[in-house]
Structures are given as structure tokens and as C-alpha cells.
Amino acid sequence: MKKQNMEANILDEGLKEKRIELEVELKNTKLLQNISTELIVENNIQILFEKIIDGAMQIMHSEYASIQMLHTAHDNTRKLQLLAFRGFNEKAAKFWKWVPVDEAGSTCGEALRKGYRIIVSDVKECDFMQETQDLCIYLQTGIHAVQSTPLYSRNGRMLGMISTHWSQPHQPLEGDLRLLDVLARQAADLIEQKQSEDRIKWDKEKAEILYEITEKLLASTHPQEIVEELCVQVMKFLKCDVFFNYLIDEERMKLHLNSYAGIQEELIDKIEWLDYGVAICGCVARDGKRIVAERVQETPDQRTNLIKSLGIKAYVCHPLMGKNTVIGTLSFGTKSKDAFNEDEIALMKATSTQVSIAMNRIKTEEVLRRQQQLMIQAESEKREALEKAINMKDEFLSLISHELRTPINVINTAVQALNHMYSEEMSDKVKKYIRTIRQNTFRQLRLVNNLLDITRANSGHMKINKKNIDIVFLTKIITESIYQYASLKGVEVTFISSLEKKIIGIDDEKYERIILNLLSNAIKFTPKDKSIKVSLSSIKDNIRIDIEDNGIGIPRDKIDVIFERFGQVDSSLSRQAEGTGIGLSLVKNFIEALDGSISVESEVGRGSTFTLQLPSKEVAEEQDEKQMIDLLNNRLVHITNVEFSDIYL
Numbered sequence: 001m002k003k004q005n006m007e008a009n010i011l012d013e014g015l016k017e018k019r020i021e022l023e024v025e026l027k028n029t030k031l032l033q034n035i036s037t038e039l040i041v042e043n044n045i046q047i048l049f050e051k052i053i054d055g056a057m058q059i060m061h062s063e064y065a066s067i068q069m070l071h072t073a074h075d076n077t078r079k080l081q082l083l084a085f086r087g088f089n090e091k092a093a094k095f096w097k098w099v100p101v102d103e104a105g106s107t108c109g110e111a112l113r114k115g116y117r118i119i120v121s122d123v124k125e126c127d128f129m130q131e132t133q134d135l136c137i138y139l140q141t142g143i144h145a146v147q148s149t150p151l152y153s154r155n156g157r158m159l160g161m162i163s164t165h166w167s168q169p170h171q172p173l174e175g176d177l178r179l180l181d182v183l184a185r186q187a188a189d190l191i192e193q194k195q196s197e198d199r200i201k202w203d204k205e206k207a208e209i210l211y212e213i214t215e216k217l218l219a220s221t222h223p224q225e226i227v228e229e230l231c232v233q234v235m236k237f238l239k240c241d242v243f244f245n246y247l248i249d250e251e252r253m254k255l256h257l258n259s260y261a262g263i264q265e266e267l268i269d270k271i272e273w274l275d276y277g278v279a280i281c282g283c284v285a286r287d288g289k290r291i292v293a294e295r296v297q298e299t300p301d302q303r304t305n306l307i308k309s310l311g312i313k314a315y316v317c318h319p320l321m322g323k324n325t326v327i328g329t330l331s332f333g334t335k336s337k338d339a340f341n342e343d344e345i346a347l348m349k350a351t352s353t354q355v356s357i358a359m360n361r362i363k364t365e366e367v368l369r370r371q372q373q374l375m376i377q378a379e380s381e382k383r384e385a386l387e388k389a390i391n392m393k394d395e396f397l398s399l400i401s402h403e404l405r406t407p408i409n410v411i412n413t414a415v416q417a418l419n420h421m422y423s424e425e426m427s428d429k430v431k432k433y434i435r436t437i438r439q440n441t442f443r444q445l446r447l448v449n450n451l452l453d454i455t456r457a458n459s460g461h462m463k464i465n466k467k468n469i470d471i472v473f474l475t476k477i478i479t480e481s482i483y484q485y486a487s488l489k490g491v492e493v494t495f496i497s498s499l500e501k502k503i504i505g506i507d508d509e510k511y512e513r514i515i516l517n518l519l520s521n522a523i524k525f526t527p528k529d530k531s532i533k534v535s536l537s538s539i540k541d542n543i544r545i546d547i548e549d550n551g552i553g554i555p556r557d558k559i560d561v562i563f564e565r566f567g568q569v570d571s572s573l574s575r576q577a578e579g580t581g582i583g584l585s586l587v588k589n590f591i592e593a594l595d596g597s598i599s600v601e602s603e604v605g606r607g608s609t610f611t612l613q614l615p616s617k618e619v620a621e622e623q624d625e626k627q628m629i630d631l632l633n634n635r636l637v638h639i640t641n642v643e644f645s646d647i648y649l
Contacts, residue, residue: 105132
């Protein structure tokens with residue numbers, strides 16, 4: 001007896017440990033699933049970044065977190081831009097707003113240089129941080145341990161960094177790091193999406209500005225009079241602080257300041273005239289070559305003394321050319337950063353080119369055709385980029401759904417194995433836990449299935465497999481399969497039909513999902529002691545199915561919303577009923593794929609009636625009736641368990 005008790009205790013301990021492991025795995029899976037769901041419905045990219053780092057802090061049990069995006073300048077210098085953070089004080093946020101990769105003494109700089117994750121369990125003991133300003137900032141912020149994980153695109157391009165920080169020396173667990181890698185995959189997709197969106201926005205605005213510049217300069221009889229207006233527009237778009245436009249005075253053989261912005265009036269007399277070879281603009285006019293000045297405040301180059309005195313940090317000057325001769329210069333400067341990127345410099349060059357063309361009165365059809373082609377090309381690239389961004393989002397949905405399905409199936413299989421192997425030895429309490437775990441796996445599986453179906457519908461990959469089936473019998477057994485779930489809610493469900501039998505061509509799996517989803521919603525939102533009626537009838541060449549409930553009803557202004565993806569009548573009610581707002585969108589997709597239609601009539605407090613209409617024609621297909629009945633019965637058991645997981649038996 002004692003030996004049996006010991007064995008039972010060992011078994012209970014093993015089950016307890018297994019249950020704890022399953023609960024932790026389920027909790028982590030649900031956390032990632034929740035983050036993924038939030039990312040899908042959130043359109044504000046900044047909020048998405050903040051949700052990513054909030055998730056990283058939960059996974060890594062840290063007090064601080066940050067996410068950065070990699071920028072590469074035209075000279076191949078690299079910087080990390082701080083996109084979002086948690087826990088940093090004002091000084092730390094300002095210090096790490098832009099991190100020069102080659103000079104940084106932080107883990108993010110080291111991880112980017114090395115190309116892999118860097119973990120520092122105690123910053124005071126880290127060799128590459130010694131005697132760096134980064135170490136001082138870490139300690140002043142209260143950070144004593146850091147990990148930085150590089151973010152890579154799907155084609156292997158480094159995009160940025162996600163970091164977590166701790167207030168005490170800390171060595172992160174391998175399990176936590178694995179979860180972080182899944183989150184990092186999502187973060188990389190977001191950054192790539194942001195870069196695509198930024199590129200689309202940049203190209204669109206750049207094309208619009210170039211078009212406007214070209215149109216105004218070519219249309220003006222005195223283009224020099226509108227140069228200042230147009231250059232100010234470009235300056236603001238580039239977030240610059242100053243611009244200078246010099247023209248060559250051929251009589252005095254000097255540069256004369258034609259237009260400008262961002263300069264105090266008392267300085268104009270000093271810079272109104274420039275000799276060839278003096279300052280950057282004079283050198284560009286003399287040599288006919290562009291000059292790009294970076295880190296102006298740090299360079300010993302004497303040519304930058306003038307702009308250095310104005311507080312300018314980066315400066316680009318282009319020659320204005322006419323018939324292979326320099327006719328002036330156009331330059332832009334900023335006080336906020338040390339360098340311009342290639343796209344910004346390219347826009348400056350394009351602007352200079354347009355100003356040159358206008359100043360030289362060159363108005364040929366070739367110029368107009370070239371600009372039109374640029375516009376068409378920009379529009380085409382914008383469309384392609386938009387399509388790529390949409391496809392990326394759908395691929396992201398599909399990828400996350402597939403990644404979630406694997407651990408869910410593992411958990412479900414483990415639960416079934418426990419039930420099969422240890423059912424008799426389990427206490428009632430353990431059985432209750434097992435039921436709870438299985439109920440939640442079915443809930444997650446339902447969401448994953450819905451997400452996969454959405455991506456299939458969006459990508460046009462939804463397969464329809466119609467068979468000739470008795471729609472009366474099919475509707476009846478589907479309705480009867482949920483009687484036990486309805487009874488648990490105290491709701492009565494009835495089925496009536498004006499037809500005894502009617503064979504039509506239909507995809508029975510899609511039809512099951514439609515009816516079960518509508519019945520599931522009806523049961524969720526119908527109070528106890530109320531009823532639901534499913535009725536079937538024939539109208540002309542269609543079969544009509546009505547699902548009528550006495551539930552809470554739907555406001556008139558929300559009826560159109562419920563069939564949209566993630567559309568919900570009331571988010572608080574949907575949360576109480578474990579709703580995501582996906583189901584009715586799928587129902588509409590499925591019914592339309594079956595060449596049918598769906599409509600709804602509802603009154604708040606009185607209930608709702610969903611009406612389906614399907615064509616009543618057969619298809620050229622034969623199938624054994626008994627085999628079909630067995631298939632339906634077996635499949636319905638699983639589908640109803642998943643669809644009605646909120647009322648799990």
C-alpha cells in the first residue's frame with residue numbers, strides 16, 4: 001500500500017510538473033498570439049513598435065527595452081535610430097536617439113558590428129564598454145545588464161536592433177531568448193514594412209515636388225523670381241535650416257546671392273558676394289563639381305568656416321549648369337544632423353537640375369517627356385511598393401498563424417495523451433485543469449484557422465469543393481450537433497424545414513463553418529431561457545436559410561460593420577464572449593465563394609435574423625451517401641469542439 005501511495009505521489013508530481021510546463025507554454029504562446037493579433041489590427045506604426053517592446057519586456061522580464069532602425073548614409077556610415085523605448089530617462093533617450101555604429105560602446109553597436117546577439121550580464125565587467133560614455137549613461141540610467149538582438153529581413157539584410165535592459169546584473173534564460181527571437185521576427189517585418197511605407201511616401205512626395213518645380217519653372221516667364229519659393233518648399237521637405245542660391249555675375253566674375261532662407265538679415269551683407277574659390281559655394285562654381293560637407297562642426301576644412309559659423313552640421317552644394325558652363329550654385333544645409341542620405345542628396349541634385357534648366361530657358365519636348373516618364377515610373381514604383389507591402393502583411397499573417405498552429409497542436413496532442421494514458425489515475429481537479437487547457441487550445445486553434453482562411457481569401461487561394469448533398473439533412477445534423485452546447489447556456493435551438501429533401505451542389509465544409517459560426521454567435525449573445533430557430537425553405541431558384549435569435553440585437557449603424565474584418569458591434573461584449581471580429585467576415589467570404597449571399601435584420605433588445613441564400617442547382621459529381629454521412633459525423637465532432645470552445649463540455 002505504501003509503495004502504491006509513493007507511486008501515486010510520483011505520478012501526481014509528474015502530472016503537476018507537466019501541467020505547469022504546459023501552462024507556461026500556453027501562456028507564452030497566448031502572449032505571442034495576443035501581440036500578433038494586436039499588430040494585425042493596429043495601423044499606427046509607432047504604436048506597433050511600442051507594443052513590440054512591451055512584449056519584449058514581458059518575455060525577458062526586464063525593466064527597460066528599445067527598438068532601433070538602421071540607416072546607411074551615402075558614404076556607407078551606419079547609424080541606429082531610436083524608434084521606441086521604455087524606461088530611459090530624458091538624457092539616455094537623447095544620447096541614444098542616433099547611435100553611430102562604428103563608434104558606439106553600447107551592446108547595440110557591438111551586436112551590429114558583429115552581426116549576432118550580444119549579451120552583457122554585468123555592464124561594469126564588459127571589456128568593450130570600459131571608459132566609454134555609453135557605460136556612464138547605462139549606469140546613470142540604472143541599467144546593469146543588457147542584451148541586443150539584431151533584426152534581419154527575410155533576405156538577410158540587417159534592419160535594426162531590439163534590446164532589453166535590467167536594473168541588476170542578469171543572465172537571460174534560453175527559453176526567454178527563443179521567444180524573443182519570434183518577437184524579433186515580427187519586429188523585423190514591421191521595420192521592413194515601415195521602410196517600404198517611408199519609401200512609398202518619399203517617392204510620392206519627391207515626384208510631386210519635382211513635378212511642381214518643373215511645372216512652375218517652365219511656365220514662368222521670370223523663373224528666377226520663383227526660385228526662392230520653390231527652394232523653401234524643398235528645404236522644408238528635407239527638414240533643412242538654410243538654402244543659398246548664387247548666380248554668376250559675368251561682368252564682375254563673382255557669385256551674387258540670388259535667393260536664400262534661414263539666414264539673419266544682418267549677415268546678408270557679408271555673404272552677398274563671393275569670389276571664385278572662396279567658401280564651399282565659390283569652390284563649386286570654380287570647379288563645376290558638387291561638394292558634400294559632413295560633420296561640419298568637427299572638420300578642419302577651411303572651406304567650411306562660413307557655414308560653420310552659422311551652426312550648420314551638414315551641407316551640400318550643387319553647381320547650376322547651362323550649356324556645359326557653370327551659371328551658379330544651389331545649396332542646402334541642416335543644423336540637426338551630421339550627414340544627408342543618398343535620397344536627400346538626389347533630390348537636391350534633381351532640384352538643382354530643374355533650376356538650371358529653367359534659368360537657361362530650355363523648354364523642349366524632350367524635357368517634358370522625360371518628366372512625364374519620371375512621373376509614370378514613380379507611380380508604377382509606388383503601386384509595386386504598395387502591392388509588396390500588402391503581400392508582406394498577408395505573408396506575415398500566414399507565417400504567424402502557421403507558427404502558432406504548431407505549438408497549439410503539440411499542446412492538444414499532449415493533453416490527449418494524458419487523457420488516454422492517465423485518465424483513471426487523474427483526480428477531478430487535474431481533469432478540470434486538463435479540460436481548461438483543451439478548451440483554450442481549441443480557442444486558439446479557432447483563431448488560427450480564421451486567420452489562415454482570411455489570408456487564403458485575400459490571396460485568392462480559397463478552394464471550393466462542391467458536392468451534391470441533401471441541404472435539408474446537412475443543415476439539420478449541423479444544427480443538432482450544437483444542442484448540448486446550447487443547453488449549457490439555457491438556450492433552446494429548433495430546426496424546421498418546408499422541404500423534406502433537396503439535393504444541391506455545395507462545399508459541405510465551408511457550409512458547416514458558416515452555420516456553426518452563425519449559431520455560435522447566436523448562442524453567445526442570446527440570454528438564458530431564450531430561443532434560436534433555424535429554418536430552411538425554397539424561393540425560386542434559391543435555398544433560403546434563416547437563423548433567428550432572441551438575443552441582444554445589433555444597432556442599425558453597426559450592421560454594415562459586422563461583416564468587415566475585425567468589425568465588432570461592441571468591443572467589450574466581444575471580449576466577454578471571446579470574440580475577435582473575424583468570424584462574420586469569413587462567413588461573408590465563404591457564402592460569396594459558394595455563389596450565395598447573406599443579409600441581416602436586427603433590432604436592439606429583440607434579436608437578429610441572419611438570412612442566407614444559395615443557388616439550388618446540382619453539380620456534375622457523384623459520391624456515396626453513406627460515406628458522406630460518416631464523414632460529416634466525424635468532422636462535425638471536431639469542428640463543433642473548435643467553434644464552440646467557449647462553451648466547452
